Amino acid sequence: MAAAGPSVFLLMVNGQVESAQFPEYDDLYCKYCFVYGQDWAPTAGLEEGISQITSKSRDVRQALVWNFPIDVTFKSTNPYGWPQIVLSVYGPDVFGNDVVRGYGAVHLPFSPGRHKRTIPMFVPESTSKLQKFTSWFMGRRPEYTDPKVVAQGEGREVTRVRSQGFVTLLFNVVTKDMRKLGYDTGPSDTQGVSGPSPLPGLPL
């Protein structure tokens, strides 16, 4: 069947959630999951993951390094609904409650090759000052009902967010049969990242 012309194309992504920059926070961990359209199906690998808790490095950079691997393969018939990775970062607040520190999402790169992405992260804001205070006091900050909300555009107009921090992701993308199905994602662009980055998490 494969010889007769493929009916699906495959997108294999591996890489890692390298590091984060959250200048104010420490001891963070992150979760990732994928949001994809109806024509997509994961065929191998983990769709969700939760990382270890990492503390800031003691040097100037204050990077939070996870180096948390991502390895997933999707198959699809249609580029519509291209997978997005949704990240949510959590960490303790002053009272030790686990609160959310950022949400972010990015599409997986289209073209094969090595890609580095730095995602700005944001959290929903409280609806009022009082709410803000109580949520701070109670350690129950506003959260998205579902982190996957950040991968969709619908309904966002009712929320307000504050941006905080960045997360750097590294993807290695391999596609199969895309071109055979008529989708040309361009030449593989490997110039974006030159070699393995010795010090991940340095967007500065």
Place this chain on the structure above:
Amino acid sequence: MVSENPHLGNQPEPLQEDSDTRPLSMTTRRGPRSLPPIPSASRTGFAEFSMRERMREKLQAARSKAESTLLQEIPTPRPRRFQSAGEKELETEFGAEPGEEAQKTEQEDDSQSRSRVKFRDSVRKIKTKPPVPPGFPSAEEAYNFFTFNFDPEPEESEEKPKAKNRDGTTQEEEEGEEEEPPVQGIHKTDEQLLISATEAEAFLWGLDHTAADFVAVRPADYESAHVRLQMEKELLFVPSRLTVPTYKKLPENVQPRYLEDEGLYIGTRPDVPRTCQNIMENRLLTQEPGRRWFGDDGRIVALPNPIKPFPSRPPVLTQEQDFRAELETLYKKAVKYVHRSQHMIGSGDSPGNFQLDIDISGLIFTHHPCFSREHVLAAKLAQLYDQYLARHQRNKAKFLTDKLQALRNAVQTGLNPEKTHKSLDTTQKTINEYKSEIRQTRKLRDAEQEKDRMLLKTIIKVWKEMKSLREFQRFTNTPLKLVLRKEKVDQKADEEAYEAEIQAEISELLEEHMEEHEQKMEAYRAAYQQWKAWKKAQRAKKKKKKQAVEEHPEEEMGEPYPEEDPVKPVPPEPTDRALMEHQVRERAARSRRRPGEPLLVPELSLAGSVTPNEQCPRVEVLRREDVKRRSIYLKVIFNDKEVSRTDSRPLGADFRVHFGQIFNLQIFNWPESLTLQVYETVGHSGTTLLAEVFLPIPETTIVTGRAPIEEVEFSSNQHVTLDHEGVGSGMPFSFEADGSNQLILMTSGKVSNSVAWAIGENGIPLIPPLSQQNIGFRSTTPSSSVHVVANGRIPPFLCALKRADAISSIGTSGLTDLKKLAKWAAESKLDPNDPNNAPLMQLISVATSGESYVPDFFRLEQLQQEFNFVSDEELNRSKRFRLLCLRSQEVPEFRNYKQIPAYDREIMEKVFQDYEKRLRDRNVIETKDHIDPHRAMVAKYLQQVRESVINRFLIAKHHFLLSDLIVEEEVPNISILGLSLFKLAEQKRPLRPRRKGRKKVTAQNLSDGDIKVLVNIIRAYDIPVRKATASKFQQPSRSSRTFSEKHAASPTTHSPTHSADYPLGQVLVRPFVEVSFQRTICHTTTAEGPNPSWNEELELPFRAPNGDYSTSSLQSVKDDVFINIFDEVLYDVLEDDRERGSGIHTRIERHWLGCVKIPFSTIYFQAKIDGTFKIDIPPVLLGYSKERSMIIERGFDSVRSLSEGSYITLFITMEPQLVPGELVREKMSDVLKKFDSQEDEKLLQATEKFQAECALKFPHRQCLTTVTDISGKTVFITRYLKPLNPPQELLEACPNNPQATAELVARYVSLIPFLPDTVSFAGICDLWSTSDQFLDLLAGDEEEHAVLLCNYFLSLGKKAWLVMGSAIPEGPTAYVLTREQSHYLIWNPCSGHFYGQFDTFCPLKSVGCLIGPDNIWFNIQRHDSPLRINFDVTKPKLWKSFFSRSLLYPGLSSVQPEELIYQRTDKAAAAELQDRIEKILKEKIMDWRPRHLTRWNRYCTSALRHFLPLLERSRGEDVEDDHRGELLKQLGDYRFSGFPLHMPYSELKPLIEAVYSTGVHNIDVPNVEFALAVYIHPYPKNVLSVWIYVASLIRNR
């Protein structure tokens, strides 16, 4: 310096160089004085770098030549440098100076102090620099070094120039002013090298200067607030807010004028606050004393002037400089014209070297205002003569004559039979054809000849007129001269030919007429025959009629009179030869030359002489002078753009203009239009556009050289009146003296031109590729484009063009149309101020002014077609595209379609089949599932309502609230805070632990088998007990009961009917419970006795439909949990008593006793169901009876409130507990609130307030004020309550017994099928339908039932309320409360049962609020159980009413209809349905028993069938015993177990389910027989009560 002069000798060479390098040194020459004095810079310029090689060569040459002289002649203070000085000269000349320039600019950025230091460094470097000849590597080093250092020099340009200028000027003064710039340059740089000694001083000077500049000590500026305010007052202007009086805004002594009052259209002014307007007016008045911003009415101008073609504001030119700046010409690089829209050349084509050659040879006016009368005639004559020539050339008459002759010959030969070899038939045919052709040709020839003759006559006439005119006016204007040449003819031959022709014609005509006559005769004969026959028939008929009239006089009237009598035909007359000859001759005389008359040949020549000016009258002279003053030129307009124009040529006296110009148009678009505009200049006054001439775009085959000269006519509609002999244009004039016979002539003419494609160098025609033509538009034929002008009608091809692209077509063809439009507009007197007319007015104004047309539309995606990669049809044909579209529209079948295949071919047709079928069936009512057509219709309707609601829900689902997206803690109020604080102090391990809620599971990540329904069966009461063999039973025990006795509120004291048949202790019944859910069956162990206790937990797996465990899917699960109670009966089947000792042989049979049915949706929403339920026991249970008496005797009656029926205690829940869809429901109600409401806003606010207050006090009590009706609007709830008439039939049933009537009505309501809203509108909302909708739909849930019942009760005159509360097992529900004389009754509208207020088994467990037709009362008593509350709503302490003194009842109209109309149900249809159901059920039972034979006992069936109507009549009461007796009589030797089931009829499936759940079919006794009877009792409005009697019979032996 003296040393400079010899340099001049060197000049030639450097100058040459200079010219070479001019671009580089240009800047230098502009300002040599501003050159920085850095010697190093002059050498380190980048130009040196590039030039080095060349310099090196030059140097070699120059050195030998100049070395010796330089050595001696330059008196340099540094002798060791003289050599290099010469080199420098050359260097600087070709490029070092630009280097300086560049450096200078670089220098500007840096700080002074640093530069100083660096500068010194550099200076030192320069000084120490060894005198290496340039071009050697050391120069490069120096370059690097210096550039590095000099980068950041800032002050160079300011300070050094000063220092240097001083030096420079002195130098120059010495040198003399006349020196040439390059020489100066040489000199200067030379000098720069030399003056390094003075530099140090300069730097020092600079240093001092800066120091003095930058140090300044001043006190901090301060102005007191007062002073500042004063100053600000001077500077700032604060416009007042006060209204400006009108007189200030208007010119003096002018009354405000209001255009509205004058009836003109004034648009609505934009809404601006009054104060803002005032401020603005004040500001305008102060700033601009002019009043142009104020309208006539004294108000500020706020609307664009509707008459102005382009809305604009007055130009704001505040300062003069700006004004000038705006006028400044900016240089812009030429931008290649980007082709608009579709006329682009494909990328593959060579871009735009196409050429169109337009040859304009000349122009002839056929009419011109300056024409004199003679000219008019001359033009006419010329035209006629042209016509004559053309005709003469074609000579059609001659051709036709020849043809006629040939045809005649052919006929002659054809008629000769000997000569023909063909069959007679064919000959005849051909001859006939010939003859007809002869006729045709003759007619044509006659017409042609006549025309020729007429033309000739006209020519002669015009010529005569002209001659007379010339004579009359005594001068000639035109050289035209007509000569008529006579050609002699042979008179005799001519006459003969003439005569022969006439004879031939006559004979032919005769023949023709004969034929015609023959035909007519034929027709006549036939007609005559017919007529005769008719006549005969008529006569016969008359005779007959006479007889008929005699016999049946009345029949005659009805008989249709024959329409028409055929007229008696008249025979045709034969033709008269003489008459015909006369005709022919007459015609010949008219159209033909008389025989012997000479042949006249007109010849027009220009041989005549024009009367010279002196001999002409004054007016004529004036005319001629006027003509001379005029000149004509043509503009060539290509694609609406002027590309070139001809020279202006004077108009000749003959009104011909010769241009003879050829224009070569380089184009790269396919031409859309090619137009020539004819302009006329009169003297020096100005030019007028006379007309536009549309030229055809040549065919691709027409290339230069081959193109014929064509004449294209044009005309103009200008009106000109002249004060001299010229006749003018568009003006009536006359040739007659009396002014009659007026003529109006328009300026017109012909342009002779030729348009052709040029031929390139290699002989290839320069034509845009053909591909363009297909897309592009061509105004093809000359006639068509001229047509547009001629009649103002758009030819069809232009229409097509217009449709395709309005822009291109309007430009070319719209103009003349618009002129007509303008005329029309002027005539119809449109209001030009009305914006409705604005586009029209603008069009017209543009059109009439002749300006270029500005389209007032803007198009998006004008290139859309280019980007469509396939046509729309093809796209729609794509299955994949269709699938994607459908999924995107969330069509139910495709909503969650996963992995749409990548190719069309992989998509099966059948994917769409369901969907297409549904679309097809939308209007087709399927009766297969629903036997009863009305139900089918209703089901269809429900389906549609559901679809529309779901669609709306889907839309609403895309509407998000904050709470949908973000989880946020509520702000805690004090009580919660306090509670949580209190919690901190709480004991960690309380002595009385409280039950913790189970963990709830969100339904997403569940799969089959994860969810279980747990049914805990605890105990049952009052299970019917078996009766002894029926033969002994004859005792009618409770036949005498009355309705009043049934009032459970007053515990009835039953007369204990003691049955002696049952000894105490004998097992009366061995009941067990079987729970079936989704066809999974579990049962308990068997207990004993009528009050068994099982206490068992049964576990049933739950499967969601399609494995979809989402909330909305779970909510729409329609399955019920059936809890059936069976009696296990052991039968001894031992045949032989002798074996009794050795073995037991029994058979277990189970007999259905009753069931409880709990919908899954209830379990899902309630999370748990806990309580005692009444078992639904059939009214007749053969072989069983309720033997409560014994228990009563034992003294239990005092403990338990006794009621009818048996009860079972259950606890049902789900494991794990699912989060109920409440969230969705709540949200939906929120969403639904967004739907509009017709209620008063105040009322809605009040309801919200009321609800909030109630919820605050008793959060768990149901409080309902507004509901959503079926169209999605919010309606106040009391509007649903209104007395409505129950069916008359029910009222008449028990006229004397109101209670019986009430029960009957309740029963009627309960017979309407129950359909929970949650199921029909899965997870969406509660929709309330009005009672008539409910009755039409025949389906609804508690609310609809309750509302209908309440309305009936109200109409019966009862005091009735809707009770909103919760009950088991339904959960939140609606009941009806009525007030009888002394007590209250609670009615369950869905079952028709009623309970007293103090009935413990009343399923209503809590009361939230009562709703009456005019008020809502919320229960604010401590308890909410109906047992413990007071229903007296008049007490405000117990019931909080919605409408009170503070908010009076506004008298809301009801949403209910005035009256319900009931149709009688078709009995026949019911009977038919009954038969069909019976048949289907029988088939089903046989299906369920695949391994056994199913025998039907007809006898029993018919007995049952007779019995069922009885049951209906008595509503299932009190017939048991009679029935039993009767049955026993009939079926004495059968052991019989069976029962009737009673249900409302909705559709077939529940009936089948119910029969299945009884398990009758499970009996596998070999000789069992079955009986099944169905009875349907029709109630009005298609409400059907279904009885199914199933029984099994076993023959007793």
